[in-house]
Amino acid sequence: MPAIFPRWTNKIPLALGVLGPLAGVGLVLFVWVYFSPSFTDVGYRPEQPVPFSHKLHAGEMGLDCRYCHNTVERAAHAAIPPAATCMNCHSQVKIDSPKLAPVRRSYNTGEPVPWVRVHQLPDFAYFDHSPHIAAGVGCASCHGRIDTMTVVAMDQPLSMGWCLDCHRNPEPHLRPLDQVTNMSWGDSETEDTMIDALRKLAGTSAPAETAGEQQTYNYREDPERTRLPEPPVACSGCHR
Amino acid sequence: MKLRSSLLTAVGSTALAAGCQGNPFPDPPVHIIQNMDFQQRYEAQERNDLFEDGRAMRRPVEGTVARGEVHLKENDHLYRGRGPDGRLVDALPSNIVDSAALLARGEERFNIYCSPCHDKAATGHGIATTRGGGFQVQPASLHQDRLRAMPLGYFFDVITNGKGTMLSYAAQIPAEDRWAIAAWVRTLQTHGKTKGWDETTGMTTVAAAEPAAENGAQKDG
Numbered sequence: 001m002p003a004i005f006p007r008w009t010n011k012i013p014l015a016l017g018v019l020g021p022l023a024g025v026g027l028v029l030f031v032w033v034y035f036s037p038s039f040t041d042v043g044y045r046p047e048q049p050v051p052f053s054h055k056l057h058a059g060e061m062g063l064d065c066r067y068c069h070n071t072v073e074r075a076a077h078a079a080i081p082p083a084a085t086c087m088n089c090h091s092q093v094k095i096d097s098p099k100l101a102p103v104r105r106s107y108n109t110g111e112p113v114p115w116v117r118v119h120q121l122p123d124f125a126y127f128d129h130s131p132h133i134a135a136g137v138g139c140a141s142c143h144g145r146i147d148t149m150t151v152v153a154m155d156q157p158l159s160m161g162w163c164l165d166c167h168r169n170p171e172p173h174l175r176p177l178d179q180v181t182n183m184s185w186g187d188s189e190t191e192d193t194m195i196d197a198l199r200k201l202a203g204t205s206a207p208a209e210t211a212g213e214q215q216t217y218n219y220r221e222d223p224e225r226t227r228l229p230e231p232p233v234a235c236s237g238c239h240r
Numbered sequence: 241m242k243l244r245s246s247l248l249t250a251v252g253s254t255a256l257a258a259g260c261q262g263n264p265f266p267d268p269p270v271h272i273i274q275n276m277d278f279q280q281r282y283e284a285q286e287r288n289d290l291f292e293d294g295r296a297m298r299r300p301v302e303g304t305v306a307r308g309e310v311h312l313k314e315n316d317h318l319y320r321g322r323g324p325d326g327r328l329v330d331a332l333p334s335n336i337v338d339s340a341a342l343l344a345r346g347e348e349r350f351n352i353y354c355s356p357c358h359d360k361a362a363t364g365h366g367i368a369t370t371r372g373g374g375f376q377v378q379p380a381s382l383h384q385d386r387l388r389a390m391p392l393g394y395f396f397d398v399i400t401n402g403k404g405t406m407l408s409y410a411a412q413i414p415a416e417d418r419w420a421i422a423a424w425v426r427t428l429q430t431h432g433k434t435k436g437w438d439e440t441t442g443m444t445t446v447a448a449a450e451p452a453a454e455n456g457a458q459k460d461g
Binding site for chain 2: 045060067077079
């Protein structure tokens with residue numbers, strides 16, 4: 001009588017025993033890497049209705065972030081500027097530029113310019129810009145080098161783990177209070193990407209001008225600070 | 241062999257996909273739990289199609305007074321830079337003190353909001369006026385004799401209401417900061433084009449000493 005289970009079936013338990021855990025680990029790793037905001041969100045760069053360039057305005061012309069995002073120090077929300085802010089200058093320069101047509105229309109009719117939102121936390125998380133700015137966390141720590149972006153892209157994952165990484169140890173991200181909008185202060189702060197690391201090995205990375213200052217900055221001894229920052233790590237700090 | 245090659249492809253494609261991390265992409269990131277991420281409320285500057293202009297934030301009714309600006313009507317000095325006689329004043333409002341802190345604030349705010357056009361020394365050659373074909377009307381140098389003679393309230397008034405081709409900055413700068421800027425403009429005028437002041441001298445109201453100020457105030461008042 002032939003065997004009900006052919007001989008090769010003897011290997012099934014072994015295969016299951018070995019491959020099963022492997023597949024499990026693989027699945028976990030897969031979700032870990034591909035479902036995490038640093039994979040799904042970083043790099044989100046929607047097309048905007050007006051080809052407004054931070055590289056030109058904030059980088060080359062050196063406009064301070066607060067010229068346009070003027071509520072950032074006072075409010076939770078960093079306001080996207082109304083057309084009137086653009087018209088301060090664009091009633092004088094590039095007055096007929098077709099690229100600026102939506103801005104002029106908005107200024108004349110009151111219709112908003114339909115900017116596309118880039119950074120967005122889920123509604124169940126609470127975020128407020130003003131205490132971060134008051135504590136001396138630079139825009140660059142959370143938004144990257146905006147002054148080099150022609151079109152704004154997300155530079156950081158804005159995930160809960162990312163918030164907590166800083167909240168548990170804010171020290172390396174703190175800077176003098178008047179340097180918050182300075183994009184190039186302590187350039188070395190941002191985490192090294194692989195390319196940066198390679199460049200460093202090859203010795204071709206440009207030394208950051210103010211890197212030295214950043215290393216010596218001790219926020220505990222800064223007379224400008226009236227209190228030491230205490231970022232919340234309890235759930236209710238951000239889920240209220 | 242087959243196993244090995246398929247393993248290789250798996251590892252290879254994983255590495256490739258992982259390499260995509262951080263590359264720019266134009267489509268919105270995936271939100272799996274939609275109703276938690278986008279709850280039934282609106283945030284600042286969010287879109288709401290219920291209204292014709294698509295703004296969830298409604299414009300305040302004409303004549304609305306912001307919270308905190310309670311004494312708007314009474315406090316002509318703070319909010320309009322004018323005295324009881326309706327003329328531009330040459331002093332800071334009573335709740336703002338001439339101090340090193342005020343001038344530091346004024347300097348910072350001036351550099352943010354004014355220096356793009358007027359430059360940090362207020363000579364009128366800011367970077368924005370040199371680019372893209374230049375401004376049609378060059379910003380004024382704030383060191384002209386005419387402007388040196390103006391009362392402090394005049395600068396507050398220009399920031400608040402604009403002047404000529406310069407538009408109003410009232411929406412961008414709160415009233416207290418406008419006074420700080422006015423004080424800094426005066427400091428630049430009296431102490432030269434560079435920051436020649438020290439913290440003990442503070443802002444000096446030149447106009448107070450010169451009778452010309454009165455005329456200037458009358459002309460514009």
